[in-house]
Amino acid sequence: MNKLKRYVKETPHIRYSNCHEDSDFALQNIKGKPEKILTIASGLDNSLAFLLLEPRSVLAIDSKEAQIYLCNLKKCGIEHLEYEDFLSLLGIGKDNGGQIYSRLRPYLDKETVEYFDSHLFLISEIGIVNCGKFEYYFQFFKKHILSKTHSKKTVEAFMTAESLEDQNEIYRKKYNNLRLRLLFRIFFSKTVMKKLGRDKECFAYAKGGLSAGLKDKFDRCIECNLNRDNPYLQYIIQGKMASLPTYLVKENYLKIKKNIHSLEVRRADFAEVMRENESYDLMYLSDIFEYMSEEETSFLSEDIYRNLNKGGQVLLYNMMIERHLCGKLRETELDQDKNRTFYYRHCYHYIKE
Numbered sequence: 001m002n003k004l005k006r007y008v009k010e011t012p013h014i015r016y017s018n019c020h021e022d023s024d025f026a027l028q029n030i031k032g033k034p035e036k037i038l039t040i041a042s043g044l045d046n047s048l049a050f051l052l053l054e055p056r057s058v059l060a061i062d063s064k065e066a067q068i069y070l071c072n073l074k075k076c077g078i079e080h081l082e083y084e085d086f087l088s089l090l091g092i093g094k095d096n097g098g099q100i101y102s103r104l105r106p107y108l109d110k111e112t113v114e115y116f117d118s119h120l121f122l123i124s125e126i127g128i129v130n131c132g133k134f135e136y137y138f139q140f141f142k143k144h145i146l147s148k149t150h151s152k153k154t155v156e157a158f159m160t161a162e163s164l165e166d167q168n169e170i171y172r173k174k175y176n177n178l179r180l181r182l183l184f185r186i187f188f189s190k191t192v193m194k195k196l197g198r199d200k201e202c203f204a205y206a207k208g209g210l211s212a213g214l215k216d217k218f219d220r221c222i223e224c225n226l227n228r229d230n231p232y233l234q235y236i237i238q239g240k241m242a243s244l245p246t247y248l249v250k251e252n253y254l255k256i257k258k259n260i261h262s263l264e265v266r267r268a269d270f271a272e273v274m275r276e277n278e279s280y281d282l283m284y285l286s287d288i289f290e291y292m293s294e295e296e297t298s299f300l301s302e303d304i305y306r307n308l309n310k311g312g313q314v315l316l317y318n319m320m321i322e323r324h325l326c327g328k329l330r331e332t333e334l335d336q337d338k339n340r341t342f343y344y345r346h347c348y349h350y351i352k353e
């Protein structure tokens, strides 16, 4: 934990080693079969999940170099490794990730090898799924705060209940206590998130923290989704994923492996890619507009419209601030309760008609 604490202060460091955006929710809400997809890479998990749609191409971009090294590692791992070895590479398999990395090393590009050779402990000690700054924030949260709010027995019962009725009864009677409510106020405040989890640039346009309204969203998420099937919540509350995110489910992994040649990972800024005037059927844009002003968002809305094919779609998230695409795109209603990543205020879906 101390090594990771030092690492996340280095430049460059991995910010997100997983995507904390619900890929099943995204897949459920994509209409039809997009052939050409543009995604914000982050930890690459959702870009990989979109390969299940068997598109002609997925271009996964990220402006941060360490994210690209991570994505190259994951992509190359899927290309060359069997399922169990890939899990070990990520730090959730039977073998040590370091051994698997040395086998994969000859297939990796020079920059990615240089990065992980000089940060081998991320693979062999910390585990790739735990090595980003955001993951460090969640681990800190679990170790120092969450472990003091409920007994192990309550957590276990809450996270493994077999029906929504049982889960909600445990929530009402045991889990939803005063300490939990206080924790929501403190942990998701702007000050704490800024210090531990997210970069300063994420807050340039944010007025408050996440706290307001978040507890209600959490309540709804618990009401509507089984915790035992929610790897995102498991990671926050238990520090590990007892169920796997979409791209890591074995049958999905095998399909993704078959289509991995359709994925390109590129270091680029979204605005730069928009200037290439390539057209796409789907743009998956994470919450990148939170880093931008309303003017920039509105400017990019026009580029997005121009670069979408007819019937093309956009999915984007809002966490701390409201950012909408404007212009001629039609917004469609999504059932937000099905989104297992409750910490987003909203996921927006747009269509070019």
Ligand SMILES: C[S@@+](CC[C@H](N)C(=O)[O-])C[C@H]1O[C@@H](n2cnc3c(N)ncnc32)[C@H](O)[C@@H]1O
Binding pocket: 015, 016, 018, 019, 020, 021, 040, 041, 042, 043, 061, 062, 063, 064, 067, 268, 269, 270, 271, 286, 287, 288, 291
């Ligand atoms: C917007 S952040 C949010 C992460 C997300 N909430 C999650 O948990 O997966 C996702 C990624 O977007 C990248 N990013 C932010 N703005 C970008 C831009 N304008 N162009 C390309 N990548 C961008 C960041 O480097 C980061 O890796």
